[in-house]
Amino acid sequence: MSVMHVWRSLAEIPDLGPAVVTLGNFDGVHRGHQAVLRAMVADARERGHVALAMTFDPHPKAVHDPAHQPELITGLDDRLERLAATGLDGVLVVRYTLDFARQTPEEFVRDYLVDGMRASCVVVGRDTRFGRGNAGDVETMRALGRELSFEVDIIDDACAVSESGRRWSSTWVRELLDAGDLPGANDVLGCAHRLRGTVIHGDALGREIGFPTANLDHSAGMIPRHGVYAAWLTVLDGRGNPRAQALAGERMAAAVSLGMNYTVGGTDLRVEAFCIDRDGLDLYDAEVALDLVEWRRPMLDFGSLDALVAALGEDVDWCREVLTVRT
Numbered sequence: 389m390s391v392m393h394v395w396r397s398l399a400e401i402p403d404l405g406p407a408v409v410t411l412g413n414f415d416g417v418h419r420g421h422q423a424v425l426r427a428m429v430a431d432a433r434e435r436g437h438v439a440l441a442m443t444f445d446p447h448p449k450a451v452h453d454p455a456h457q458p459e460l461i462t463g464l465d466d467r468l469e470r471l472a473a474t475g476l477d478g479v480l481v482v483r484y485t486l487d488f489a490r491q492t493p494e495e496f497v498r499d500y501l502v503d504g505m506r507a508s509c510v511v512v513g514r515d516t517r518f519g520r521g522n523a524g525d526v527e528t529m530r531a532l533g534r535e536l537s538f539e540v541d542i543i544d545d546a547c548a549v550s551e552s553g554r555r556w557s558s559t560w561v562r563e564l565l566d567a568g569d570l571p572g573a574n575d576v577l578g579c580a581h582r583l584r585g586t587v588i589h590g591d592a593l594g595r596e597i598g599f600p601t602a603n604l605d606h607s608a609g610m611i612p613r614h615g616v617y618a619a620w621l622t623v624l625d626g627r628g629n630p631r632a633q634a635l636a637g638e639r640m641a642a643a644v645s646l647g648m649n650y651t652v653g654g655t656d657l658r659v660e661a662f663c664i665d666r667d668g669l670d671l672y673d674a675e676v677a678l679d680l681v682e683w684r685r686p687m688l689d690f691g692s693l694d695a696l697v698a699a700l701g702e703d704v705d706w707c708r709e710v711l712t713v714r715t
């Protein structure tokens with residue numbers, strides 16, 4: 389598989405010939421997104437054109453309405469990784485600003501889609517909106533296509549609906565994550581929900597009670613319902629820690645605790661992972677990913693460390709079993 393290009397500005401895009409182009413936030417790159425993108429890639433291949441997408445960072449809502457911006461399902465790194473898996477040839481990441489949003493629909497289409505990305509065909513949903521004040525819609529795109537000589541392909545609704553009849557959507561994924569329904573969320577996502585972060589120092593109590601936990605300085609991935617989860621921990625980058633780097637890419641079974649450590653008087657959100665059957669790890673400073681598999685129970689105040697330790701033993705047994713079944 390060829391590597392997907394990632395461009396941060398129009399000026400970086402080389403001439404790759406005519407392109408089938410789509411645009412969107414692609415939050416989570418869920419199965420609806422994947423279906424559309426795969427169909428588009430297949431169509432581009434048939435035409436002998438390249439398949440390109442435009443995506444926005446930050447999320448437009450974060451710029452227009454910061455008070456109501458949604459927590460993104462993944463950070464940009466995971467969005468790009470998942471976009472690459474659909475076979476796209478390139479992605480333009482547009483730095484979304486109020487200035488960018490001020491372009492008229494025509495300016496945007498001419499400068500970005502036609503001159504910048506060389507669109508021979510633009511793929512959009514029925515409810516697409518673009519340009520200043522969201523003035524552009526499907527009809528605007530069709531009219532601009534006639535004027536500027538590109539086709540407009542409206543996404544087939546069949547692509548957008550799951551077997552249950554509900555439309556695939558980022559909102560659906562967020563609802564499932566809020567409910568702690570990880571098998572459900574992972575099904576809509578088409579892959580495990582991933583949290584990313586750097587391993588930092590906690591209170592150094594874990595090693596005393598026999599359950600050392602890698603504490604994450606959480607940097608990306610929507611925080612789902614608090615509680616205990618079975619998960620896979622992967623070291624993405626040792627970041628100067630050679631012992632962690634030696635484990636890079638290896639998936640380790642983990643019991644994850646996500647929330648307030650009430651038993652020890654905790655009042656802030658902690659994201660911690662105990663790697664099962666792995667003694668003597670050193671993960672400090674590494675960038676790690678947690679792929680969440682299943683929620684077990686809420687965070688509790690056990691009243692004593694002894695009771696907490698007993699519960700952790702049971703949690704770990706449960707996680708070991710869940711992760712053996714779901715490889």
Ligand SMILES: Cc1cc2nc3c(=O)[nH]c(=O)nc-3n(C[C@H](O)[C@H](O)[C@H](O)COP(=O)(O)O)c2cc1C
Pocket residue numbers: 590591592593594595599600601602603616643644645648649650651652660661662686687688689690696700703704
């Ligand atoms: C699987 C698992 C479940 C946990 N559940 C709880 C819990 O229900 N309540 C709680 O107060 N702390 C819970 N913890 C967090 C511990 O309190 C925490 O790991 C311990 O205080 C050590 O923290 P440290 O890494 O900062 O040293 C859990 C930890 C793990 C690994």
Ligand SMILES: Nc1ncnc2c1ncn2[C@@H]1O[C@H](COP(=O)(O)OP(=O)(O)O)[C@@H](O)[C@H]1O
Pocket residue numbers: 587588589590591592593594595596599600601602603661662663664665666667668669670671672
């Ligand atoms: N099985 C393991 N799972 C997770 N971390 C481990 C494990 N074994 C050793 N470690 C190391 O121990 C650290 C956690 O120990 P802990 O006493 O909880 O300290 P802290 O409070 O700083 O997290 C982790 O950051 C990691 O480097």
